[in-house]
Amino acid sequence: MTPRPGSAGLLEEKLGPGPADLVSLAPGRVNLIGEHTDYNEGFVLPVAIDRYTEIAFRRRRDMSVRIYSSAFDESFSVELPLREPRPEGRWHDYLLGILLEFGKLLDFPQGFDAAIVSHVPLGAGLSSSASLEVAFAVGIARLFGIGIGGLELVELCQRAERDFVGVPCGIMDQYVAYFGRAGHALLLDTRALRHRVVPLELTGLTFLVIDSGTRRTLAGSGYAAHRRECGEAARWLAARFPDAGIRSLRDVSPEMLDRVRGEMPEVLWRRARHVVEENGRVIAAADALARGDAEGFGRLLTASHISLRDLFEVSTPQLDFLVEQGLSLGALGARLMGGGFGGASLHLVREASVEEYVSRLGAAYRRRWGLTLKSFEVRPGDGTYELARTSPRR
Numbered sequence: 498m499t500p501r502p503g504s505a506g507l508l509e510e511k512l513g514p515g516p517a518d519l520v521s522l523a524p525g526r527v528n529l530i531g532e533h534t535d536y537n538e539g540f541v542l543p544v545a546i547d548r549y550t551e552i553a554f555r556r557r558r559d560m561s562v563r564i565y566s567s568a569f570d571e572s573f574s575v576e577l578p579l580r581e582p583r584p585e586g587r588w589h590d591y592l593l594g595i596l597l598e599f600g601k602l603l604d605f606p607q608g609f610d611a612a613i614v615s616h617v618p619l620g621a622g623l624s625s626s627a628s629l630e631v632a633f634a635v636g637i638a639r640l641f642g643i644g645i646g647g648l649e650l651v652e653l654c655q656r657a658e659r660d661f662v663g664v665p666c667g668i669m670d671q672y673v674a675y676f677g678r679a680g681h682a683l684l685l686d687t688r689a690l691r692h693r694v695v696p697l698e699l700t701g702l703t704f705l706v707i708d709s710g711t712r713r714t715l716a717g718s719g720y721a722a723h724r725r726e727c728g729e730a731a732r733w734l735a736a737r738f739p740d741a742g743i744r745s746l747r748d749v750s751p752e753m754l755d756r757v758r759g760e761m762p763e764v765l766w767r768r769a770r771h772v773v774e775e776n777g778r779v780i781a782a783a784d785a786l787a788r789g790d791a792e793g794f795g796r797l798l799t800a801s802h803i804s805l806r807d808l809f810e811v812s813t814p815q816l817d818f819l820v821e822q823g824l825s826l827g828a829l830g831a832r833l834m835g836g837g838f839g840g841a842s843l844h845l846v847r848e849a850s851v852e853e854y855v856s857r858l859g860a861a862y863r864r865r866w867g868l869t870l871k872s873f874e875v876r877p878g879d880g881t882y883e884l885a886r887t888s889p890r891r
């Protein structure tokens with residue numbers, strides 16, 4: 498493997514001599530379970546991984562911002578204050594969105610240079626974009642001594658992605674990129690915006706992320722349409738059960754859905770069914786994890802996949818193949834992970850058989866789809882931090 502220069506080295510190499518003032522990092526994430534629940538005020542169980550987006554920052558004397566990205570081997574520059582920028586469907590949209598949000602809080606005193614190195618694979622369902630946003634926002638806050646952190650900063654990142662980039666994402670990815678804790682999953686209630694940490698200890702087992710090699714971007718996928726359907730489903734149910742206090746699908750019970758089967762528009766019913774049952778699975782999965790019940794946990798993963806495939810309809814033939822083959826090769830559970838429409842899958846497998854599992858699954862996948870699988874074992878890492886400090890921020 499060719500050594501990759503760290504972001505501070507890259508800053509000097511690509512944007513001129515002079516040391517970095519600080520380096521910020523934020524991780525990608527794996528979501529164990531709870532898919533398409535976060536924008537319905539439901540529950541999710543994500544884990545920050547030990548793969549980070551790393552950004553070196555250096556203040557400038559003028560008002561320019563120059564940013565180099567190693568993933569795209571490209572630089573981008575802009576002058577502060579921003580003058581009505583428009584999204585261009587490029588990597589720097591995320592950064593412009595963050596700059597715009599900070600621009601609402603303060604007048605930037607000066608510009609800066611930044612060099613980005615991403616160790617989070619892009620477009621593979623690992624939320625490289627949220628890790629970029631959080632690392633960038635944490636770095637800017639620190640660079641200019643802006644007293645913003647915690648949930649406020651997480652929400653700033655979500656707004657940047659939603660309002661500027663145009664992806665109506667939930668809050669899970671930015672939240673876990675900030676609050677993640679090594680060795681733990683976060684059981685996050687996206688209505689209360691509070692989490693509980695759950696130790697990730699399944700003895701003899703490991704979570705594998707297997708990338709289907711079919712890329713997707715949320716901006717170009719059916720994500721927004723599915724989100725709209727969830728909103729419509731909640732409104733339909735609120736009108737049908739006016740006394741139940743339904744604000745979102747979080748407030749809907751399985752029994753309500755049983756009662757309106759055949760009466761509610763079919764697609765909306767399926768979307769709602771997925772969300773309502775998935776919320777139940779998240780809670781059950783956190784309990785299974787706490788009890789060390791790996792088999793129970795695995796069954797919930799697979800049930801989640803079936804629901805994402807049949808009810809929420811965000812799977813692809815490649816992801817279905819990976820899950821089915823994985824189960825026949827002995828996985829305790831498997832499912833597509835993230836928004837869907839391609840990207841990654843998550844497999845719970847025995848540690849001792851990881852190598853054989855990956856090689857047999859890879860061979861079957863190559864035969865069927867002519868694509869090479871990429872996989873890695875999930876090692877839970879910490880949320881965002883600064884390199885200069887010895888311990889993670891919290």
Ligand code: GLA
Nearest residue numbers: 532533666667668669835836
């Ligand atoms: C993407 C979004 C998240 C979440 C997932 C689906 O990763 O960014 O907010 O909605 O899809 O669970």
